[in-house]
Amino acid sequence: MSVSQKHPYHLVDPSPWPLLGSLGALASTIGGVMYMHSFAEGGTLLSLGLGMILYTMFVWWRDVIRESTYEGHHTFVVQLGLRYGMILFIVSEVMSFLAFFWAFFHSSLAPTVEIGAIWPPKGIDVLNPWGIPFLNTLILLSSGAAVTWAHHAILAGSKKQAVYALVATRRPSDYRGNFLITSFFTGFQGMEYVEAPFTISDGIYGSTFFLATGFHGFHVIIGTIFLIICAIRQYLGHFTQTHHFGFEAAAWYRHFVDVVWLFLFVSIYWWGGN
Amino acid sequence: MAGFLRSNSLISSAIFRVSARSHAPAARPSAVFTRFFATAHEHDDAEEMQKWRNISIAAIIACTALAIYNFSGEQHHEASEHPIEYSYLHIRNKEFPWGPNGLFEHKEH
Numbered sequence: 485m486s487v488s489q490k491h492p493y494h495l496v497d498p499s500p501w502p503l504l505g506s507l508g509a510l511a512s513t514i515g516g517v518m519y520m521h522s523f524a525e526g527g528t529l530l531s532l533g534l535g536m537i538l539y540t541m542f543v544w545w546r547d548v549i550r551e552s553t554y555e556g557h558h559t560f561v562v563q564l565g566l567r568y569g570m571i572l573f574i575v576s577e578v579m580s581f582l583a584f585f586w587a588f589f590h591s592s593l594a595p596t597v598e599i600g601a602i603w604p605p606k607g608i609d610v611l612n613p614w615g616i617p618f619l620n621t622l623i624l625l626s627s628g629a630a631v632t633w634a635h636h637a638i639l640a641g642s643k644k645q646a647v648y649a650l651v652a653t654r655r656p657s658d659y660r661g662n663f664l665i666t667s668f669f670t671g672f673q674g675m676e677y678v679e680a681p682f683t684i685s686d687g688i689y690g691s692t693f694f695l696a697t698g699f700h701g702f703h704v705i706i707g708t709i710f711l712i713i714c715a716i717r718q719y720l721g722h723f724t725q726t727h728h729f730g731f732e733a734a735a736w737y738r739h740f741v742d743v744v745w746l747f748l749f750v751s752i753y754w755w756g757g758n
Numbered sequence: 759m760a761g762f763l764r765s766n767s768l769i770s771s772a773i774f775r776v777s778a779r780s781h782a783p784a785a786r787p788s789a790v791f792t793r794f795f796a797t798a799h800e801h802d803d804a805e806e807m808q809k810w811r812n813i814s815i816a817a818i819i820a821c822t823a824l825a826i827y828n829f830s831g832e833q834h835h836e837a838s839e840h841p842i843e844y845s846y847l848h849i850r851n852k853e854f855p856w857g858p859n860g861l862f863e864h865k866e867h
Binding site for chain 2: 520527599605615616618619629637640665678680682683
């Protein structure tokens with residue numbers, strides 16, 4: 485390898501993680517099917533696959549952090565690529581939710597005779613949208629505000645040495661506050677699931693409700709982990725005022741999850757509960 | 759001029775800042791410049807940080823108040839005593855791998 489690099493691109497080193505991740509996905513898929521069809525050791529293979537995926541995520545992202553933070557490979561052009569990548573990832577997630585909303589509206593706008601031709605179907609005792617769901621709306625919006633607060637804290641940086649300590653101590657707490665907020669969302673949503681009078685096996689209402697809100701809840705958990713990682717990296721001093729794309733990606737993700745919830749709340753809980 | 763506009767109230771200053779930017783392009787050359795050479799922004803960001811800090815705190819207080827209100831009231835609405843067993847409810851085509859009950863499912867079903 486030449487000592488000086490005459491282009492801004494990051495030519496990555498060979499890595500075993502794509503292969504390991506693929507094997508993990510294969511084991512998870514086969515293990516998942518075996519588990520759900522009650523084959524022997526299906527659960528073991530599923531756990532093994534999920535473990536491989538989690539391990540791949542950990543070491544692969546560890547390598548990315550090494551390449552960017554310690555080796556300085558994330559130039560302007562590389563960061564642009566990361567931005568495109570994150571945007572495309574979020575767009576693909578939007579498409580998943582679009583499919584779930586399609587299923588919901590397909591089933592609810594013209595309910596079939598089998599469920600009494602009404603929505604919600606007869607016999608379904610729906611949740612009150614103005615109880616915990618509305619509280620969760622406020623909680624997610626608060627977490628969005630806290631992310632913006634954290635972003636400006638990073639951008640403002642430590643220009644004034646006099647307030648350096650204050651900013652340094654406050655900054656990690658910004659994130660901590662934020663992922664505490666979203667943990668409350670997850671907790672309340674869990675309570676709501678346990679107390680809900682219907683389940684995912686209660687016809688099309690239960691299926692569409694738990695598929696959409698469950699998938700969203702899973703994304704809230706992912707976003708929370710993403711922000712926890714950002715908090716740790718901020719604490720370790722990985723982010724600068726001008727280079728903190730890891731945080732920005734987490735903020736984009738958080739806002740995406742917020743917007744999805746607003747649509748879920750308005751259509752499934754509110755409109756779909758009347 | 760930009761200095762005069764900055765001294766306006768918080769809400770109006772956001773609007774004025776846009777016009778100030780168009781009159782004084784040297785101070786804010788481009789989005790790329792401000793992102794990667796952000797020192798010109800620090801004052802604004804400190805202000806914004808403070809603003810969003812206040813908004814976050816207000817939002818957390820509102821959430822806490824709503825949570826207390828929600829959990830202090832009568833929460834548990836009674837389900838009807840003998841719900842009708844519609845054919846499309848409680849669907850069981852085969853056993854779950856982990857046992858008879860679904861996830862998040864009441865035992866008395």
